[in-house]
Amino acid sequence: MKRAERVESVGPSGIRRFFELAEARDDVISLGVGEPDFSAPWPARQAAIEALERGHTSYTANRGMAELRTAICEHVDRRYDLSYDRDEEVVVTAGVSEAVDLALRAFVDPGDAVAVPQPSYICYEPGVTFAGGDVCRVQTHREDDFRLTREALSAAGADEAVALVLCYPNNPTGAVMTRADLEPVAAFAREHDLLVLSDEIYADLTYGHDHVSIATLPGMRERTVVFNGFSKAYAMTGLRLGYALGPPEAIEAMNRIHQYSLLSAPTTAQHAALEALDSCDDAVTEMVEAYDRRRRYLLTRFEELGLDCFEARGAFYAFPAVPGGDSEAFAEALLDEQGVAAVPGDAFGPAGEGHLRVSYATGMEQLREATARLERFLADR
Amino acid sequence: MTDEQAVLDCLLDNARYETDDLARMTGLDEDAVAAALDRLEAGPVAGYRPVVDWDRIDREHVVAVVECDVELDRETSYDDVARRLARFDEVATLRLISGEFDFLLTVEGESMQEIARFVADRVAPVPEITGTVTHYAMETYKEAGEEFDRDDDDRRSVTP
Numbered sequence: 001m002k003r004a005e006r007v008e009s010v011g012p013s014g015i016r017r018f019f020e021l022a023e024a025r026d027d028v029i030s031l032g033v034g035e036p037d038f039s040a041p042w043p044a045r046q047a048a049i050e051a052l053e054r055g056h057t058s059y060t061a062n063r064g065m066a067e068l069r070t071a072i073c074e075h076v077d078r079r080y081d082l083s084y085d086r087d088e089e090v091v092v093t094a095g096v097s098e099a100v101d102l103a104l105r106a107f108v109d110p111g112d113a114v115a116v117p118q119p120s121y122i123c124y125e126p127g128v129t130f131a132g133g134d135v136c137r138v139q140t141h142r143e144d145d146f147r148l149t150r151e152a153l154s155a156a157g158a159d160e161a162v163a164l165v166l167c168y169p170n171n172p173t174g175a176v177m178t179r180a181d182l183e184p185v186a187a188f189a190r191e192h193d194l195l196v197l198s199d200e201i202y203a204d205l206t207y208g209h210d211h212v213s214i215a216t217l218p219g220m221r222e223r224t225v226v227f228n229g230f231s232k233a234y235a236m237t238g239l240r241l242g243y244a245l246g247p248p249e250a251i252e253a254m255n256r257i258h259q260y261s262l263l264s265a266p267t268t269a270q271h272a273a274l275e276a277l278d279s280c281d282d283a284v285t286e287m288v289e290a291y292d293r294r295r296r297y298l299l300t301r302f303e304e305l306g307l308d309c310f311e312a313r314g315a316f317y318a319f320p321a322v323p324g325g326d327s328e329a330f331a332e333a334l335l336d337e338q339g340v341a342a343v344p345g346d347a348f349g350p351a352g353e354g355h356l357r358v359s360y361a362t363g364m365e366q367l368r369e370a371t372a373r374l375e376r377f378l379a380d381r
Numbered sequence: 382m383t384d385e386q387a388v389l390d391c392l393l394d395n396a397r398y399e400t401d402d403l404a405r406m407t408g409l410d411e412d413a414v415a416a417a418l419d420r421l422e423a424g425p426v427a428g429y430r431p432v433v434d435w436d437r438i439d440r441e442h443v444v445a446v447v448e449c450d451v452e453l454d455r456e457t458s459y460d461d462v463a464r465r466l467a468r469f470d471e472v473a474t475l476r477l478i479s480g481e482f483d484f485l486l487t488v489e490g491e492s493m494q495e496i497a498r499f500v501a502d503r504v505a506p507v508p509e510i511t512g513t514v515t516h517y518a519m520e521t522y523k524e525a526g527e528e529f530d531r532d533d534d535d536r537r538s539v540t541p
Contacts, residue, residue, distance in 0.1 A: 013541070015539055019539035019540070022539050028538055033537070034540045035536060035540055123541070293390075293391060297402065301405060341538055341539055364395065368402065
């Protein structure tokens with residue numbers, strides 16, 4: 001069988017390999033999970049059940065149910081000061097992953113460069129490759145708390161790119177970007193005519209800091225596609241529901257692919273999402289408070305254990321530096337000797353080397369036990 | 382948020398957190414946590430108890446809710462009656478409620494007979510109480526916010 005070159009050129013993810021190592025043991029405490037440990041709020045689950053009971057099992061409009069698009073527009077207006085038209089400027093997708101894939105295919109021609117800050121969530125680079133584009137890696141650094149800087153964009157030659165992928169709050173680092181941090185990045189995008197693909201799936205999960213969307217900066221709305229969804233804040237990963245917001249011509253282009261490839265996002269999930277927006281704000285607040293308690297706990301424990309870790313203020317990840325600097329060796333030894341799984345930073349690209357992605361989307365009891373094991377592990381070395 | 386509120390939020394999640402962990406979770410130092418605990422325990426926090434699924438313990442444990450009708454006179458208030466009822470160890474919770482009757486009690490004991498006897502001998506004779514209705518719990522699904530039929534974490538151990 002001849003497989004397409006774009007597939008052959010993309011290897012299996014480093015996460016996959018580590019998953020297999022972790023699955024081989026049964027005493028593992030995992031800090032390697034990139035999804036909430038909560039279940040979706042019950043009203044949202046109930047809405048999904050009711051939708052099935054009432055027989056809502058057909059396709060919806062390509063762009064998603066009108067009521068859901070209305071609710072999404074109201075939500076992002078209220079929370080992030082983003083104003084979009086429900087008929088022209090929204091498409092509901094099967095998770096943000098689909099939306100990112102649509103955007104890369106809609107805006108990237110073969111040979112176009114797409115700037116991707118590093119370390120990076122694992123789907124962006126393969127997405128660029130599958131769209132025929134070339135990845136332009138832009139480094140972020142521990143010294144900047146893993147924020148993207150204008151200098152890094154220039155140094156990487158991102159001025160030649162057609163698009164810039166942003167992901168703040170960030171997976172894997174937990175970094176956030178304030179308005180002041182975003183301004184020079186926005187100026188760079190305007191000066192060099194870059195489209196910004198802003199994955200804001202963790203927007204609701206910020207601590208002591210309100211999320212700012214780059215699309216709200218002057219001159220940015222017309223060149224930005226914002227991605228968000230229900231997986232993280234509403235703990236609905238398995239329901240696969242996200243959305244993209246952007247200018248009409250951008251959404252129309254993405255919808256042209258979406259209508260042929262997916263037709264419409266899962267109907268049951270759309271009903272759950274509508275209910276989530278309607279009645280689950282308090283549940284989200286409670287989850288965010290729980291994450292914040294764990295975040296503070298974890299960062300304090302790292303400090304006590306002498307691990308260098310910047311103050312991650314978003315998502316549910318901390319990104320400590322590992323002693324010795326070899327993240328894969330460290331992660332494998334930690335798993336082998338103490339049964340604690342955390343993803344080596346280089347699974348998110350070479351810029352992640354020397355770090356460990358530690359997820360605190362896990363209960364306090366497990367966090368306590370995991371950090372106690374980590375303490376023993378470090379003492380043994 | 383005051384120190385007490387921050388500590389209380391953690392304790393509502395799990396009352397067994399130790400002072401050092403409470404300090405790490407709240408960002409307070411241990412002395413501030415200890416002081417907040419002292420103030421909480423001198424005030425709003427009346428006690429700590431485990432939430433027990435009695436079906437998993439080899440010991441008889443019966444729970445009943447008891448409705449009580451009360452007729453007050455000029456000298457007696459709801460509080461007076463409540464104080465008398467609350468003193469009994471068998472009464473686990475006691476609330477004055479709106480609606481068709483006045484007090485709702487949760488009574489716990491080792492057998493249905495024990496509870497029946499308690500209601501007949503101790504509750505019904507209180508002069509202001511004009512009637513009682515006892516409902517025995519047949520199954521407990523959730524108590525103090527904890528579901529007894531807990532689902533396992535079915536997430537994959539490492540995901541992107």
